[in-house]
Amino acid sequence: MLTRKQQELLLFIHERMKESGVPPSFDEMKDALDLASKSGIHRLITALEERGFIRRLPNRARALEVIKLPEAYSPSLQPRRGFSPSVIEGSLGKPQPAAPAPAKSAPAADNGNSISVPVMGRIAAGVPISAIQNNTHDINVPADMLGSGEHYALEVRGDSMIEAGIFDGDTVIIRNGSTANPGDIVVALVDEEEATLKRFRRKGASIALEAANPAYETRIFPPDRVKVQGKLVGLIRRYH
Numbered sequence: 001m002l003t004r005k006q007q008e009l010l011l012f013i014h015e016r017m018k019e020s021g022v023p024p025s026f027d028e029m030k031d032a033l034d035l036a037s038k039s040g041i042h043r044l045i046t047a048l049e050e051r052g053f054i055r056r057l058p059n060r061a062r063a064l065e066v067i068k069l070p071e072a073y074s075p076s077l078q079p080r081r082g083f084s085p086s087v088i089e090g091s092l093g094k095p096q097p098a099a100p101a102p103a104k105s106a107p108a109a110d111n112g113n114s115i116s117v118p119v120m121g122r123i124a125a126g127v128p129i130s131a132i133q134n135n136t137h138d139i140n141v142p143a144d145m146l147g148s149g150e151h152y153a154l155e156v157r158g159d160s161m162i163e164a165g166i167f168d169g170d171t172v173i174i175r176n177g178s179t180a181n182p183g184d185i186v187v188a189l190v191d192e193e194e195a196t197l198k199r200f201r202r203k204g205a206s207i208a209l210e211a212a213n214p215a216y217e218t219r220i221f222p223p224d225r226v227k228v229q230g231k232l233v234g235l236i237r238r239y240h
Helices: 004-020 026-032 038-050
Strands: 054-056 064-066 114-124 137-142 151-157 171-176 185-190 194-203 206-210 219-221 226-236
Touching: 004 026, 004 038, 004 064, 026 038, 038 054, 114 171, 114 194, 137 151, 137 226, 151 226, 194 226
Parallel strands: 114 151
Antiparallel strands: 054 064, 114 137, 151 171, 171 226, 185 194, 185 226, 194 206, 206 219
16 A cells, blocks of 8 residues: 555656656655655655555666556546645544534543543554544543543554564554653654654654664654654554
């Protein structure tokens, strides 16, 4: 499955090559996807290549070949400027507006022992992905796991946090917030486009997002490229 950004870039390259026969430049890709720097394009190109959607042709500048398109691709689906990234926003976990059907105005207690928390999609514990910001369903969480504040849940995809006891398929409970202490496991938003679950560290003036799996490298960013979207407060695991 491609992230929204990856699909946007793939379709932009495809449409440009249909029009002119020449792949767009990295600057054109950056502008089309409204990214702050070309480093984000490099990451997206690498991810598309690893997933078999494009191929970089050796010894030729700007040489890209589109190998395949997403299964759900429609010719009417066009890349667009100014779209909003599908990422975790600070409003997640807040009560939802009333709807024609009966809706909860606040997280509801279940017999005084559990509280309903919205599940807001998936979070990568591995290569960062765009998180889904729709409330897919609710789960009941023990009240003593939560404490004060607003909370939401995310389904974990990947294995970069296994040594912290977080496995693929787990559901993590996140307290919404924009600050973290070194050592906290956080939902981090990188470059306003990628969401990942990692341990928060500081390296001088920079921020380090540290995996709990030696197969993954620690990623280091300037502070203006990372936004904390919440801290891990609990975990739910289902056994089948």
